[in-house]
Amino acid sequence: MKLSRLGNKFSSNIGIVELMNELGKALSENKDMIMMGGGNPSHIPEVQNYLRKSMTALLNSESHFETMLGDYDGPKGNLKFRQALAALLNNLYDWDIDEDNIALTPGSQSAFFSLFNIFGGSDCNGQVKKILFPITPEYIGYGDAAIEDDVFTSRRPKIEHIDKHTFKYHVDFDNLAIDEDIAAICVSRPTNPTGNVITDDEIKQLEEIAKEHDIPLIIDNAYGAPFPGIIFTDIESRWNKSLVMCLSLSKLGMPGARTGIVIADKPIINTLASMNSVMSLAPGSFGAELALDLIKTQDIIKLSSEVIKPYYQKKATQAIKLLHTHLPPDIPWHIHKAEGAMFLWLWFENLPISSQELYERLKNKNVLVVSGHHFFPGLKEDNWPHRHECIRMTYSSEDSLVEKGIQIIAEEINSLYN
Ligand code: PLP
Missing domain, CATH: 3.40.640.10 (Type I PLP-dependent aspartate aminotransferase-like (Major domain))
Known part of the structure; x- marks a missing residue:
């Protein structure tokens, strides 16, 4: 198959595709995996109820449904x-x-x-x-x-x-x-x-x-x-x-x-x-x-400020509290101030292994996070240790799973630094 330069680009390894495939594979191969890696929004019942009602109204409308599906x-x-x-x-x-x-x-x-x-x-x-x-x-x-x-x-x-x-x-x-x-x-x-x-x-x-x-x-x-x-x-x-x-x-x-x-x-x-x-x-x-x-x-706007924001903010606060409870205080770990989105970014200063190796170790213990080195698009390799010392974790899973995942991360970090 002879491809153009663009065709070649898309037929070879593309960062985001590889990462999505890797996360998907890890999950499908192991049903016990605690998913702290994805960017899927939570299924918040109040939001889903609202959307279900909108869908019903669309289905029952005189012409909206037909034009929605039938017209460009x-x-x-x-x-x-x-x-x-x-x-x-x-x-x-x-x-x-x-x-x-x-x-x-x-x-x-x-x-x-x-x-x-x-x-x-x-x-x-x-x-x-x-x-x-x-x-x-x-x-x-x-x-x-x-x-x-x-x-x-x-x-x-x-x-x-x-x-x-x-x-x-x-x-x-x-x-x-x-x-x-x-x-x-x-x-x-x-x-x-x-x-x-x-x-x-x-x-x-x-x-x-x-x-x-x-x-x-x-x-x-x-x-x-x-x-x-x-x-x-x-x-x-x-x-x-x-x-x-x-x-x-x-x-x-x-x-x-x-x-x-x-x-x-x-x-x-x-x-x-x-x-x-x-x-x-x-x-x-x-x-x-x-x-x-x-x-x-x-x-x-109401749904965003009264339902969605408090939902994620509460989860972020809980996850941060759990990290403080489980991570040893004398290890140089740092959390990026949680100001939004649905992730916590953890920095383990002077991490004895790379964040990719940490990701692999956690995956073997059934916790899926994302290694931080993926998130530096456009930055030339400059031997900056920081880019191999961070992980991204999602806190949108069920509370008990988030706690279990954080416990396993903390155990691994403790054993690495000691
Ligand atoms: N921008 C950011 C920062 C994201 O995290 C994402 C998805 O995760 C997107 C854009 C793209 O989202 P979508 O194409 O679903 O609108």
Whole structure:
């Protein structure tokens, strides 16, 4: 089989695909495995009840069901959904947008693929333009989402020690020189894998840098504001023409509906819509129709702040308490301050083995986490020990399983350091 360069890229080892396969295989081979590795949202009963009611209403409606399944939407996605969302965001944040500032995509993952290739890669003069992640660790799913090679570049963070066992990453602005080959800046907020929420001040500084260089700042709100609202700090949600805001219905509890949302200046939205047309004619209508009432009534905000956020925040607090109970206090372990998303990021300073070996050992003891070294897309290998000293653990499983998993992690860490 003779493949193109792109074909070869996708037929060889791709980080996120390998990781998903590895996690899936570990789970299917061992039913006793405690899953602390995935990014699937919990099945929260209140959310599911709401969605079940929306589905029933759709099925019983005179024409909605038929048009949802029987008609293509336009390339920007479902018009009624985009109108309702523009109204909600204007009302909530005074953003001054309309439906043509919004495009839907088949999941936000595909929005990132489109955006990274709209801005990154060879320009008309043959210069390879890059996407900058100003702070790593960052979402592994970005790493292979470019058609050309070497499109991503990223920076190490600054580390703030909050107390003996808590730390927080910050953007290291002293090390953020923007060369003319940078075409866009991208951050996830909250960040997968760390649960970090970069501060309003950091966002403002990044926005200034983006404006100064006439490039967009892409903010990935897959877990953030205003929905699903898995964000435990108060933040300001701003939008203007230099920002590209990405949202998703997945972490709300609808990953199966594959609905991503991009809010941006109209020329960017038009380009994104063209990419939608070429790749899939139109984004699917199902997620938009199912969530339409949630958006129109603004119940999505209530559900996010009164149900989804407290659900994850309580689980995070419990997991942190358990880590403090089980991990020996004299070992240099640190938890990234839990500010959102559904993960805890653990740093074992001077870990005697690599985080990948720790992952393997834990897997042999029926606990599945993710080794932290996967989460540095675009960062050149620079012998920085930190990137092999961290793991990501999800706390969304049943409480008793989370406790058992944490006990096993603590036992392993104890035996490694002693
Ligand atoms: N962004 C982040 C930070 C994520 O963690 C994920 C999924 O895990 C995505 C984007 C993509 O999600 P989806 O394509 O389901 O919207």
